[in-house]
Amino acid sequence: MSRVGRLPVTLPAGVDIEIGPGHVAVKGPRGELKQHVHPDLHIVRDDSGVVVTRPSDRREHRSQHGLARALIQNMVTGVSEGWSKTLEIQGTGYRAEMDGHTLVLRVGYSHLVRKDPPDGIEFAVQGQLVHVRGADKQVVGQQAAEIRAVRPPEPYKGKGIRYQGEWVRRKQGKSAIG
Numbered sequence: 437m438s439r440v441g442r443l444p445v446t447l448p449a450g451v452d453i454e455i456g457p458g459h460v461a462v463k464g465p466r467g468e469l470k471q472h473v474h475p476d477l478h479i480v481r482d483d484s485g486v487v488v489t490r491p492s493d494r495r496e497h498r499s500q501h502g503l504a505r506a507l508i509q510n511m512v513t514g515v516s517e518g519w520s521k522t523l524e525i526q527g528t529g530y531r532a533e534m535d536g537h538t539l540v541l542r543v544g545y546s547h548l549v550r551k552d553p554p555d556g557i558e559f560a561v562q563g564q565l566v567h568v569r570g571a572d573k574q575v576v577g578q579q580a581a582e583i584r585a586v587r588p589p590e591p592y593k594g595k596g597i598r599y600q601g602e603w604v605r606r607k608q609g610k611s612a613i614g
Contacts, residue, residue: 441501445509446485448516453486453508455479460508464515467556467571471507474500479508486512514571521580523566524602527595530587532561539566543587543597551583565600 447453451464458475461468473479477500478489488505490497513519525532530543539559541549553559557570557579566583570576580599589596589604598604 439502441488441490441505443505444482444485444487445505445512447481447512451512451516453481453512455481455486460511462508462511462515464512464571466515466518469511469515469572471511473504473507477501477504479504510573514573518569518571519573519576520567520569521576522600523568523580523583523597524600525564525566525597526589527587527593530595530597531564532566534559534561539583541583541586541597544595545587549586551579551586553579566597 448464451462454461454463459470459472460479461470474497476491476497478491480487480489486508488501488508490501510519525541525543527544532542533540535550537553537558539551539553539561541551543549551559554575556572557568557575560567560569568576568580568583570579584597584599587596589598589602591605591607592609594604594606
């Protein structure tokens with residue numbers, strides 16, 4: 437049996453879950469999230485929290501078992517604590533600023549790059565750091581990836597936008613033949 441799928445999802449105070457055929461909805465202080473799950477899986481709320489079980493050991497059921505439990509856990513964490521990704525901007529003259537809710541990036545192009553947050557996501561700038569926060573882990577990760585894609589770190593000087601703590605492999609530049 438799946439090691440991840442076997443674990444119950446504990447519900448913190450203030451988080452409510454609605455289980456229907458083929459979907460799960462979680463509501464908490466940071467918002468409401470809905471997720472479709474495989475209709476064959478059995479999702480039950482009991483004393484210890486939410487338990488996901490599968491009807492058989494078919495490959496499809498095994499693969500969906502741990503996935504469904506992890507998605508439910510991510511939704512519960514998102515509506516109770518929220519998710520966050522931090523990006524670093526490195527390079528001379530490279531910077532980010534907020535214009536209302538819009539993120540404005542100055543990263544070496546002849547124009548400013550503007551990024552509007554989707555519903556449920558907020559951007560924050562603190563010096564050379566850009567914080568992406570929200571309840572939905574998938575959307576937070578996608579927005580962070582789209583911001584990074586504006587100017588990914590280049591391997592010679594390391595300039596660009598990278599995840600905080602990301603290690604960029606540096607290459608040696610041209611060398612004199614002599």
